Amino acid sequence: MKILLADTLSPSTVRSLQELDATVIQKPELTADELPENIGDTEILVVRSTKVTAKTINTATKLALIIRAGAGINTIDLDAACDKAIYVTNCPGKNTDAVAELAIGLLIAADRRIINACNDLRKGKWHKKEYQKAHGLKGRTLGIIGLGAIGRGVARRALGMNMNVIAWSPSLTDEKAALLGVQRCNTMLEVAAQSDAISLHIAMKPETKYLIDNEFLEHMRDNAILVNCARGEIVDTKAIKDAIAKKGLRFATDVFENEPSGGKADFTDTEFAKMITCTPHIGASTEQASEATADEVVKIIRCYKETGRPINIVNLRTRTTAKASLLVRHNNQVGVLAGVLNLLRTSDINIEEMENNIFDNGHAATCNLKLDHIPSQDLINKIKQDDKIVSVSLT
Secondary structure (H helix, E strand, C coil), X not given: CEEEECCCCCHHHHHHHHCCCCEEEECCCCCCCCHHHHHCCCCEEEECCCCECHHHHHHCCCCCEEEECCCCCCCECHHHHHHCCCEEEECCCCCHHHHHHHHHHHHXXXXXXXXXXXXXXXXXXXCHHHHCCCCCCCCCEEEEECCCHHHHHHHHHHHHCCCEEEEEXXXXXXXXXXXXXXXXXXXXXXXXXXXXXXXXXXXXXXHHCCCECHHHHHHCCCCCEEEECCCHHHECHHHHHHHHHHHCCEEEECCCCCCCCCCCCCCCCHHHHHHCEECXXXXXXXXXXHHHHHHHHHHXXXXXXXXXXXXXXXXXXXXXXXXXXXXXXXXXXXXXXXHHHXXXXXXXXXXXXXXXXXXXXXXEEEEEEEECCCCCHHHHHHHHCCCCEEEEEEC
């Protein structure tokens, strides 16, 4: 088993992988453009911020598993992975505290203009009179868009700072909101209109691109704060720049549209950076989060080695398209299932899912086949003709 680590993991993690009899190749400096020529016969690829393109996937000869050492999977070409029957997994929840902490840090930094004040001091300028002008956060209203694990983490911390918290999330109910101590809003625009500050925690999907647009920003209060620790493409950067100019929006972000991949690169939009409070996508990058994520990577690979199927798979079909379920009870002997499958093939019936369970003494088994067409009674009778078939039932 050959594993390519296109990111830095701790020496203890590497040792744990080697204990699985794996050959571990460490190349954390690889860029997305360099990855195709280095993927070779890798079976398992581990990445954090490095993009995994269709070219990388199609170039690989033995790739079976891609692990995103983090939660978001928008840097991986899922369609290409699906076409090649390659598992894609992630490590959800391992960086929750780290991202929530940075979101609160950016919120405070934007309110108190910490970065600007620090930069002025470094230039030898003491502007106490200017920077002592701050609203403060106690008693003010924080709106949260997306109340998943990270959003809930931000809510808990904001409530601990004696802020009022309101939220909108697709699955949020009044009951769940009450348990969390927050107020549920019916729409995102309600959150925008009622908040002094807003924190974004929505996953990046095609339908969430530019979720924060001109309309949303127009509903926000003048001089309000917007924090983005989700994904850069969720906000329309041009609309943000307009809102900064027109209504004094304070924008604090850890992510950018079309941001560089990898750990070191040139950043070109320096004028925008001067207008906002920002960090270079470090939300998940604490030692605690890195160790927890690395442990999860080992767990995923161990499960894959032992069972052939990893945990945390994100690219399997979640809704079946099968039209029928065929339950075949049969003797546990060589060739029995092969005969059943051949009869289905000659009838042009495809198997959507298949599960075979063997009984304790090893003499018999049940095979549940999810089929894309309903088999005819004639076909079922042909399957029953094999004396090694105990019974066949259609549901």
